[in-house]
Amino acid sequence: MIYTALSSMNAAMDRQRMVANNLANASTPGFRREVFAVTAATLRDGGIEARAIARGTVRGADMAQARVNPTGQALDIAVGGEALIAFQDPAGGELYSRRGDLRVAPSGVLENGEGLAVLGEGGAAITVPPGLAVQIASDGNVLARDPAAPAEEPQVLARIKLVSPEGSRLAKGIDSFLKVPGGGVLPADPTASVTSGALEQSNVETAATLIEMIDAQRAFEQRAKIIQTAGQLDEAGARLFSMT
Template identity: 75%
Template sequence: MDRMIYTALTSMNAAMDRQRAVANNLANASTPGFRQELFAVTPATLKDGSIEARAMARGLVRGADLTTARVIPTGRPLDIAVQGNALIALQGPAGEVYSRRGDLSVAASGVLENGDGLPVLGEGGGPISVPAGFSIAVAGDGTILANDPAAPREPAQVLDRIKLVSPEGSQIAKGVDSFLKVPNGGVLPPDPTARVTPGSLEQSNVETAETLVQMIDAQRAFEQRAKIIRTANDLDEASSRLMGLR
């Protein structure tokens, strides 16, 4: 009986974790460049010698779906859609992180940020800074061009180039902050061939209808495990009554 309850309880925990992951995907269905989380449940058995003590279910987010999403034109100069599989390098709280979110803007401090409020890194590895009052645009290779309003006839200045990296052949994970990163503090190599489409944004790759079905399925799985625990309790009470008849 103990084994049945323990197995059902761990399955309920896995179902709850799956619901959290699916809910996060659904909440970001309209977030530009969002990559939906992939959840997996694996069985794990605790053994003592040759005896299987308990079997449990272990659920966790195993990565992100990097499938390219739909790109829509916005006409906004600082909106970019990254082409291919490249990623934008950002300065996270604990190191370099990556995203496909390309709704860029200049913060009050003059630092170029994406829609999540993280500084965009340049090829030198530092945040890209824009001189006060300058207007900027993004070229197809990610180069940031700045124009001084006080000298409109002067050619645009090259400030830096957005650090675009390639995830090919590298291990990347998705953290609880929804950003992609290399495990153990590593960094991805720059991709000099990466291109962007200015004036456009890539949408989230979350399919709303499919995600709603996943949410319902996770809820039903939780309810089924709860029913198993109630059944185990009923069987335990029936066994106690039988023992009392002796």
């Protein structure tokens, strides 16, 4: 009984961590709510299968679209449909997110608010030559022009790698980013589009998440009470044996 309750307590703690992470990112642009799942694993030892342990894991992310708010910032983009923006993973490979609060770093690299470099369709980080004004077209092309020559046509530096997750398996890591398991990458989606001067908000519902946190805390307390009850039963049994 104690072992079963302890496994449930661990699952409840993991759920609380997930809920806390969702709540902490309720105002993070493009954040996708994490989804938690608990499964029961029955212990089979040839006897009665009465013991089961709980296994709780982050199953994935809720990809439902959130509200898009205009910001008026030229480098802010909101991705249309189900598309994702490809970023450079500091550990190697690619990360995917819908966070589109972009900026040009002092090094000239186009990055988002978390400092992740935006990838072009060629797989390399997009860089902007110094002194140029940058804007992003609806098809994801990064355009740059010389502020001293406003009459000149802007030059295309690169097209942001926009990918479609449809039909592909994605996993959400503890860093809150989506990845292809095994280090794979998603192909660019030429039909994807963006809205400039706007940001998609997080799809976390604050009120519902607070209720979920209370439920997770109560579940933890209930399992702790089971362990306490098991201890009381053990003590009562010991007293009975001492009387015989």
